[in-house]
Amino acid sequence: xxLFKGKKVSEGIAIGPLFFLDKDxxxxxxxxxxxxxxxxxxxxxxxxxxxxxxxxxxxxxxxLKHLDDNHAQIIEGQKLVVSDQMVLEEVKDLVRTAKKNxxxxxxxxxxxxxxIIARSFSGYHQEREADIxxxxxxxxxxxxxxxxxxxxSINEPSIIVGRRISPADLLQLGHENIIGIxxxxxxxxxxxxxxxxxxxxxxxxEVKDFTKLKKYDYAILDVSEESIHVDLRDDDxxxxxxxxxxxxxxxxxxxxxxxxxxxDGQDFSIFLNLEFAEELQMLDINYIQGxxxxxxxxxxxEQNKLPDEETQYNxxxxxxxxxxxxxLIFRTFDFGRDKFxxxxxxxxxxxxxxxxxxxxxxxxENPDILKTQFRxxxxxxxxxxxxxxxxxxxAIDEIDxxxxxLAEAQIELEEEGIDFRRDVELGSMIETKAVxxxxxxxxxxxxxxxxxxNDLANFLLGTKREESDINNHYHPKxxxxxxxxxKVADAHGIPTTVCGEMGADRYALPGLIASGVRRVSVAPSxxxxxSNLIKNISVEDCIPLNRRIMNSRNSYMLLSILKDxxxxxxxxx
Amino acid sequence: xxxxxxxxxxxxxxHTRPATxxxxxxxxxxxxxHITYHDEQVNAKSIMGLLILAVEPGAVIQIEVEGPDEQEAxxxxxxxxxxxxxxx
Numbered sequence: 001x002x003l004f005k006g007k008k009v010s011e012g013i014a015i016g017p018l019f020f021l022d023k024d025x026x027x028x029x030x031x032x033x034x035x036x037x038x039x040x041x042x043x044x045x046x047x048x049x050x051x052x053x054x055x056x057x058x059x060x061x062x063x064l065k066h067l068d069d070n071h072a073q074i075i076e077g078q079k080l081v082v083s084d085q086m087v088l089e090e091v092k093d094l095v096r097t098a099k100k101n102x103x104x105x106x107x108x109x110x111x112x113x114x115x116i117i118a119r120s121f122s123g124y125h126q127e128r129e130a131d132i133x134x135x136x137x138x139x140x141x142x143x144x145x146x147x148x149x150x151x152x153s154i155n156e157p158s159i160i161v162g163r164r165i166s167p168a169d170l171l172q173l174g175h176e177n178i179i180g181i182x183x184x185x186x187x188x189x190x191x192x193x194x195x196x197x198x199x200x201x202x203x204x205x206e207v208k209d210f211t212k213l214k215k216y217d218y219a220i221l222d223v224s225e226e227s228i229h230v231d232l233r234d235d236d237x238x239x240x241x242x243x244x245x246x247x248x249x250x251x252x253x254x255x256x257x258x259x260x261x262x263x264d265g266q267d268f269s270i271f272l273n274l275e276f277a278e279e280l281q282m283l284d285i286n287y288i289q290g291x292x293x294x295x296x297x298x299x300x301x302e303q304n305k306l307p308d309e310e311t312q313y314n315x316x317x318x319x320x321x322x323x324x325x326x327x328l329i330f331r332t333f334d335f336g337r338d339k340f341x342x343x344x345x346x347x348x349x350x351x352x353x354x355x356x357x358x359x360x361x362x363x364x365e366n367p368d369i370l371k372t373q374f375r376x377x378x379x380x381x382x383x384x385x386x387x388x389x390x391x392x393x394x395a396i397d398e399i400d401x402x403x404x405x406l407a408e409a410q411i412e413l414e415e416e417g418i419d420f421r422r423d424v425e426l427g428s429m430i431e432t433k434a435v436x437x438x439x440x441x442x443x444x445x446x447x448x449x450x451x452x453x454n455d456l457a458n459f460l461l462g463t464k465r466e467e468s469d470i471n472n473h474y475h476p477k478x479x480x481x482x483x484x485x486x487k488v489a490d491a492h493g494i495p496t497t498v499c500g501e502m503g504a505d506r507y508a509l510p511g512l513i514a515s516g517v518r519r520v521s522v523a524p525s526x527x528x529x530x531s532n533l534i535k536n537i538s539v540e541d542c543i544p545l546n547r548r549i550m551n552s553r554n555s556y557m558l559l560s561i562l563k564d565x566x567x568x569x570x571x572x573x
Numbered sequence: 574x575x576x577x578x579x580x581x582x583x584x585x586x587x588h589t590r591p592a593t594x595x596x597x598x599x600x601x602x603x604x605x606x607h608i609t610y611h612d613e614q615v616n617a618k619s620i621m622g623l624l625i626l627a628v629e630p631g632a633v634i635q636i637e638v639e640g641p642d643e644q645e646a647x648x649x650x651x652x653x654x655x656x657x658x659x660x661x
Contacts, residue, residue: 073590073594074590076597077592080592080593080596080597081620084620084622086616086622087619087621113621116625117624117625117627120625120627
């Protein structure tokens with residue numbers, strides 16, 4: 001039995017054809033044009049060049065501002081390649097003489113140069129030349145813009161396979177037909193991972209001998225065993241088919257009840273984290289109490305660019321209408337460099353490491369982006385009671401600046417006679433180390449707190465996103481910080497929500513309650529579990545836990561305290 | 574017309590980034606600029622042209638400049654190459 005081993009990202013099992021996503025293989029259409037179409041094709045080519053140059057100029061500007069000269073230089077190089085007159089003249093010749101369509105002609109000429117460069121340079125260069133030649137993809141895409149980014153599309157439910165798959169790939173292919181994902185690169189905290197989990201698509205990464213997978217066209221992806229089977233006997237296959245059926249039956253999120261009180265009758269709210277409006281359709285809205293976090297940056301990732309006001313307005317108003325008057329918190333774009341780069345599909349920057357940069361700062365350095373988002377959100381507010389949350393806050397003056405922009409957006413809309421709610425309030429994510437030092441002042445300046453436990457844990461423990469570990473959830477430092485945050489918020493009478501994965505951790509949750517947490521916001525797939533747990537927890541039973549948590553010295557000790565509580569105090573389990 | 578032979582001494586030869594620097598500068602001049610290497614001549618305002626030459630470190634190339642600002646242009650190109658394309 002042949003199998004490939006990988007690393008678990010999103011649970012599940014899938015059986016089906018493998019679809020290899022190879023973006024470098026974007027094919028131009030083959031057709032020959034008529035004499036009368038020649039000039040139109042040439043014009044199309046010139047327009048595509050102009051559009052690409054324009055796009056690259058914008059990217060270069062942003063790269064200069066936020067990355068460094070080296071990156072800006074690579075983009076400048078791409079600009080020179082795309083507007084290279086020697087290449088373009090040859091392409092035009094081919095259009096005129098061989099009557100090939102512009103995309104086909106461009107692709108052929110470019111291929112010729114690619115081959116020469118590949119032959120003449122040694123390994124060191126090939127890697128680098130790949131960056132600059134990457135723009136062929138952009139050009140062919142422009143020239144065939146009536147057609148899909150990919151020459152093939154998925155015709156049947158398939159497991160998609162790629163060295164690296166971007167969220168844009170997934171969204172452009174349409175997640176409905178994707179039954180599984182296999183990649184060579186991509187961590188469990190990446191955007192594609194968040195998407196896979198949101199859509200409950202089985203996903204495995206860091207697959208060993210990845211290239212050998214290409215020999216097969218059908219596979220069983222079994223995430224719980226972290227395996228991909230490519231060669232199975234029939235009786236084995238039946239076993240997996242049965243398991244797949246089970247998985248698919250459970251895939252639709254069944255929510256029969258979400259409690260709003262603990263076992264001893266204390267108020268507790270379970271809100272929802274969302275990335276897409278579509279996720280709400282998978283749920284029965286009647287059970288939902290509120291949306292504690294809508295991650296707006298996915299709109300950009302979906303489109304591979306910064307969305308304009310109308311696009312944003314459409315998404316926000318759709319979600320707000322679907323939420324039917326429930327409390328709804330939108331988080332403004334949380335672009336780290338990583339997300340920004342992913343969004344623009346700048347593959348060449350992927351290997352870089354970026355820290356201490358992102359979230360609110362990016363938006364404040366580009367105030368138009370934030371103001372546009374505020375305008376779109378305010379306009380959507382006429383459909384429901386929304387609030388706005390700022391990510392990665394680390395200083396009070398960031399809040400001041402954001403408030404200023406919000407006020408400007410309100411004045412503009414008022415002058416334009418556009419309707420919006422006047423009571424939209426600003427809240428702050430608590431997820432950086434710096435913000436822990438200014439909690440009191442912050443509480444006076446915002447309407448609510450929301451704790452991003454994943455990032456907060458990384459900042460507190462000095463870990464990086466890709467090494468974030470579930471054990472971080474049990475670190476005493478994290479509980480101490482949360483306890484402190486809740487105390488400050490309570491003293492100022494503002495609500496706090498825990499919206500990281502920790503809120504949906506069965507062991508951590510009683511500890512959070514002990515620390516004073518009374519509201520969590522969790523992924524749709526965790527709703528039932530969290531609700532069941534809250535139904536069986538008494539706040540009173542948890543209180544004594546807090547002293548033990550605060551006194552514990554490390555995550556192992558704390559985890560055993562929490563497990564002990566879970567298995568012995570919550571007797572229903 | 575001015576011609577000059579000059580040695581390329583940067584670490585990796587004329588790959589993307591040096592080529593970018595050269596083409597950016599060549600494009601600022603009115604003069605025509607050609608580079609010859611291994612019996613192949615290309616227009617130095619074309620980045621693809623420069624890249625296909627695959628100039629290795631230590632190679633000697635010939636620069637040819639012709640036009641109203643040829644003197645100034647040649648001085649600039651020599652400066653670029655002698656300063657390893659202004660990199661590191």
